[in-house]
Amino acid sequence: xxxxxxxxxxxxxxxxxxxxxxxxxxxxxxxxxxxxxxxxxxxxxxxxxxxxxxxxxxxxxxxxxxxxxxxx
Numbered sequence: 001x002x003x004x005x006x007x008x009x010x011x012x013x014x015x016x017x018x019x020x021x022x023x024x025x026x027x028x029x030x031x032x033x034x035x036x037x038x039x040x041x042x043x044x045x046x047x048x049x050x051x052x053x054x055x056x057x058x059x060x061x062x063x064x065x066x067x068x069x070x071x072x
Contacts, residue, residue, distance in 0.1 A: 005013075013022055 013020075
């Protein structure tokens with residue numbers, strides 16, 4: 001993959017080429033960005049699933065736990 005950079009940015013990168021491994025930095029950035037997008041997409045999918053799920057009346061979980069404890 002290749003892409004164009006503004007000349008000014010290229011010159012700045014050249015100044016620090018001994019201190020920064022630019023290709024490594026770019027690979028890591030792209031990997032982080034992909035993980036971030038995938039996480040966001042998964043979260044949106046979960047929200048959509050939850051939106052379709054029927055809710056239960058308040059106190060149902062507490063009542064169910066209490067009934068389960070009492071049955072033992």
